[in-house]
Amino acid sequence: MNSKALYSLTYGLYVVSSMKGGKINGQIANTAIQICSEPQVIEVVINRGNLTHEYISGSKVFTVSILAKDTPLNFIGGFGFKSGRDVDKFAGINYKTGQTGAPVVMDNSLAYLEAEVISQMDVHTHTIFAGKLVDADVIREGEPLTYAYYQQVKRGTTPKSAPSYHAEKKEEKPKMDKYQCSVCGYIYDPEKGDPDGGIKPGTRFEDIPDDWTCPVCGASKDQFKLI
Numbered sequence: 001m002n003s004k005a006l007y008s009l010t011y012g013l014y015v016v017s018s019m020k021g022g023k024i025n026g027q028i029a030n031t032a033i034q035i036c037s038e039p040q041v042i043e044v045v046i047n048r049g050n051l052t053h054e055y056i057s058g059s060k061v062f063t064v065s066i067l068a069k070d071t072p073l074n075f076i077g078g079f080g081f082k083s084g085r086d087v088d089k090f091a092g093i094n095y096k097t098g099q100t101g102a103p104v105v106m107d108n109s110l111a112y113l114e115a116e117v118i119s120q121m122d123v124h125t126h127t128i129f130a131g132k133l134v135d136a137d138v139i140r141e142g143e144p145l146t147y148a149y150y151q152q153v154k155r156g157t158t159p160k161s162a163p164s165y166h167a168e169k170k171e172e173k174p175k176m177d178k179y180q181c182s183v184c185g186y187i188y189d190p191e192k193g194d195p196d197g198g199i200k201p202g203t204r205f206e207d208i209p210d211d212w213t214c215p216v217c218g219a220s221k222d223q224f225k226l227i
């Protein structure tokens with residue numbers, strides 16, 4: 001068996017949110033699909049250890065906010081790589097409360113779906129929640145973010161041979177070392193810099209201010225290693 005075949009599956013990238021007893025939480029997920037159209041039913045797949053899983057299990061409601069292709073890395077990192085048990089992920093985030101009481105992320109979202117759970121299935125580490133659509137709307141026009149684009153381009157893990165790498169490359173620069181975050185795997189590429197974090201393209205890793213943090217997971221600069 002060649003498990004690399006699984007890498008050929010395609011996914012989007014979403015913030016799946018829920019609530020329980022007045023508390024709200026959301027997380028990044030790449031697994032949201034429409035199951036049927038009459039009635040309109042969608043599903044999400046959530047890790048059983050996650051706080052969002054606990055909230056969906058309790059309240060039987062969830063929302064899916066569909067992220068735009070130009071969503072900044074640090075926004076995605078704020079909803080991933082962290083637990084709502086430790087931080088308030090909605091602090092500083094523009095959101096609205098949906099019909100079910102679950103939050104809908106408005107920042108960087110193209111559209112949202114809101115559902116009430118009608119069925120669920122435990123599958124080892126994860127649960128599939130199927131929910132009847134109770135509300136949905138388009139927030140703005142745009143191209144949705146795909147999981148592949150996030151992995152290959154935004155996180156900087158595109159192989160040099162990949163077409164997207166050359167498409168992104170603007171001009172030849174002197175060779176500069178790349179550094180990788182030991183927490184999340186993000187690669188700092190000096191040619192690209194970290195424009196969202198105020199680091200201009202062409203900035204050597206050594207020249208980044210010490211208070212800079214990983215744009216994906218928020219790890220400090222000293223948690224990066226030369227690759």
Ligand code: FE
Pocket residue numbers: 181182183184185186214215216217218219
């Ligand atoms: Fe990181």
